Amino acid sequence: MSLDKDTVRRVARLARIEVAEDRLEALGQELNQIIGFVEQLDEVDTSSVAPMTSVAKQKLRWRADEVTSGGQAEKVTANAPSSDMNFFVVPKVVE
Amino acid sequence: MAANSELTGLTLAQARDALAKGETTSVELTEAYIDTISTARPLNAFVTETPEKAMEMAKASDARRASGTVGAMEGLPLGIKDLFCTKDVLSTASSHILDGFQPPYESTVTTNLWNAGAVMLGKLNMDEFAMGSSNETSHYGPVANPWRPEGDNRTFVPGGSSGGSASSVAAEIVVAATGTDTGGSIRQPASFTGIVGAKPTYGRCSRFGVVAFASSLDQAGPMTRTVKDAAIMMGSMVGFDSMDSTSVDMPVPDFESALTGDIRGLKIGIPAEYRIDGMPAEIEKLWQQGEAWLRDAGAEIVPISLPHTKYALPAYYIVAPAEASSNLARYDGMRFGLRVEGQDLTKTYEKTRAEGFGAEVQRRIMIGTYVLSAGYYDAYYLKAQKVRTLIGQDFEQAFGQVDAILTPTAPSAAFAAGEKSGDPIAMYLNDVFTVPASMAGLPGMSVPAGLSDNGMPLGLQVLAPAFDEMTMFRVGGVLESAAAFTARPNKWWLA
Numbered sequence: 001m002s003l004d005k006d007t008v009r010r011v012a013r014l015a016r017i018e019v020a021e022d023r024l025e026a027l028g029q030e031l032n033q034i035i036g037f038v039e040q041l042d043e044v045d046t047s048s049v050a051p052m053t054s055v056a057k058q059k060l061r062w063r064a065d066e067v068t069s070g071g072q073a074e075k076v077t078a079n080a081p082s083s084d085m086n087f088f089v090v091p092k093v094v095e
Numbered sequence: 096m097a098a099n100s101e102l103t104g105l106t107l108a109q110a111r112d113a114l115a116k117g118e119t120t121s122v123e124l125t126e127a128y129i130d131t132i133s134t135a136r137p138l139n140a141f142v143t144e145t146p147e148k149a150m151e152m153a154k155a156s157d158a159r160r161a162s163g164t165v166g167a168m169e170g171l172p173l174g175i176k177d178l179f180c181t182k183d184v185l186s187t188a189s190s191h192i193l194d195g196f197q198p199p200y201e202s203t204v205t206t207n208l209w210n211a212g213a214v215m216l217g218k219l220n221m222d223e224f225a226m227g228s229s230n231e232t233s234h235y236g237p238v239a240n241p242w243r244p245e246g247d248n249r250t251f252v253p254g255g256s257s258g259g260s261a262s263s264v265a266a267e268i269v270v271a272a273t274g275t276d277t278g279g280s281i282r283q284p285a286s287f288t289g290i291v292g293a294k295p296t297y298g299r300c301s302r303f304g305v306v307a308f309a310s311s312l313d314q315a316g317p318m319t320r321t322v323k324d325a326a327i328m329m330g331s332m333v334g335f336d337s338m339d340s341t342s343v344d345m346p347v348p349d350f351e352s353a354l355t356g357d358i359r360g361l362k363i364g365i366p367a368e369y370r371i372d373g374m375p376a377e378i379e380k381l382w383q384q385g386e387a388w389l390r391d392a393g394a395e396i397v398p399i400s401l402p403h404t405k406y407a408l409p410a411y412y413i414v415a416p417a418e419a420s421s422n423l424a425r426y427d428g429m430r431f432g433l434r435v436e437g438q439d440l441t442k443t444y445e446k447t448r449a450e451g452f453g454a455e456v457q458r459r460i461m462i463g464t465y466v467l468s469a470g471y472y473d474a475y476y477l478k479a480q481k482v483r484t485l486i487g488q489d490f491e492q493a494f495g496q497v498d499a500i501l502t503p504t505a506p507s508a509a510f511a512a513g514e515k516s517g518d519p520i521a522m523y524l525n526d527v528f529t530v531p532a533s534m535a536g537l538p539g540m541s542v543p544a545g546l547s548d549n550g551m552p553l554g555l556q557v558l559a560p561a562f563d564e565m566t567m568f569r570v571g572g573v574l575e576s577a578a579a580f581t582a583r584p585n586k587w588w589l590a
Contacts, residue, residue: 003465015420015464016427017457018445027461030519034462037520038409041478044485051480052487054311055536055561056298056341063337075199081434090429091440 192451202304230258279529420463
């Protein structure tokens with residue numbers, strides 16, 4: 001499989017990364033080189049192999065459904081590029 | 096008062112003992128390092144130096160010692176990779192997108208180190224978001240390797256992604272440093288700079304407060320001058336943490352006590368598949384030398400097979416970018432870091448991420464997005480997870496026959512800056528020997544073992560079964576004694 005210009009444009013859009021129209025071709029070639037490399041995996045027969053979802057063979061722990069932290073709106077918003085009265089200020093989303 | 100170089104020349108264990116005997120103080124030691132750091136700026140090892148904080152912590156440490164409270168890392172000045180969140184101190188992951196980010200919390204690993212009495216000298220440079228093998232992708236510029244071949248004036252890379260950590264330890268401008276290893280980011284730079292780098296079993300070190308790259312692989316570990324130093328420091332980094340869902344609740348052994356120097360009767364595996372095409376003769380030779388050292392020390396050398404070795408790297412370059420694309424979705428310009436305004440919300444996201452992420456990070460996010468996208472998930476991501484199972488099984492079978500595995504750490508010595516930065520695949524191949532153990536979540540360490548033909552350091556890698564860091568340190572300690580690696584970089588940055 002190889003990524004054409006349209007696919008690169010679509011992937012960039014999905015990843016929310018602006019890519020200039022004249023960069024799409026070159027970027028596609030870079031990505032194709034990597035995709036070509038990983039496609040070596042096609043040589044491996046995995047028909048009867050289960051996917052590994054975690055190296056740590058343990059169940060996720062349960063914890064009591066209790067509030068453990070909170071009331072720190074000031075700290076939470078302290079690093080925001082724009083904030084007001086402990087709210088994040090974002091570009092207008094709804095017309 | 097002792098000369099700076101006398102103090103900074105001490106290993107972590109030696110400094111610990113000198114402090115215990117009252118031969119020096121944390122303040123004296125910390126001042127010596129702060130002075131020395133200021134002479135080593137051409138290495139570009141630090142993103143942020145924190146001398147005032149260091150002095151404050153050193154004074155507090157001396158006060159604790161005076162009152163009889165002494166932690167395992169009491170008074171020892173460390174460098175911290177800039178992937179660890181440090182409270183109210185700029186934490187950037189060496190990315191433009193984290194401009195100005197001062198976390199309101201502290202990572203668990205650094206909290207553990209401060210609780211053990213350690214002192215922070217500052218935050219160390221790295222590849223952006225830990226994506227790289229040469230520390231050339233940092234927004235804050237490349238890090239230089241303290242080593243250079245004789246008569247060569249070019250800058251050589253320190254490896255990556257923990258390049259600032261490796262460079263600062265090798266240059267003796269910190270006692271030791273934290274690193275993180277996703278596919279080899281502790282071990283490969285350790286090999287390139289002639290130091291020890293150890294990655295514990297996945298789950299030993301909490302990932303809380305460590306900027307996430309690939310969550311199923313990321314693991315913190317120590318980067319130090321000696322195996323003993325690594326054992327001491329790892330003991331203060333690990334431990335169960337309820338803030339990390341994959342943290343393992345297991346007793347932590349006394350790693351330092353593993354260094355018995357006795358490996359008689361241990362079985363050491365030599366995997367045939369690591370003898371790759373085009374491996375430089377000097378690497379092959381060092382590997383055989385390592386084998387001989389361990390045999391001479393009474394170990395039994397056993398040829399083993401890890402049949403899926405060659406597929407570990409391609410599987411890694413699906414799994415890691417996939418997880419990265421998901422983890423790095425949080426950088427949206429809304430809650431922290433850089434924001435570049437666009438005409439609407441989507442354009443703001445797109446412009447922020449285009450400007451905030453460097454080329455390699457963008458490449459990996461796009462690869463990850465592609466392999467997870469509708470119609471391709473099974474062909475790439477699911478396939479890679481299945482291959483990962485096979486890689487894990489290879490090691491399980493091998494560790495049925497042997498106690499530890501010996502391999503080279505990297506397929507070459509450090510290369511010159513710029514030599515591989517234009518070719519992603521050539522760069523990825525640096526991690527060919529470190530990635531398989533990462534994929535299986537196993538502990539591994541690099542021990543400096545010799546010099547290349549042009550006088551650059553080379554490391555050997557010891558791998559052990561999951562949660563058997565004790566055997567890893569035991570074998571690593573013997574390897575270190577046998578190699579007697581005493582070469583040091585000539586400090587070109589002082590010229």
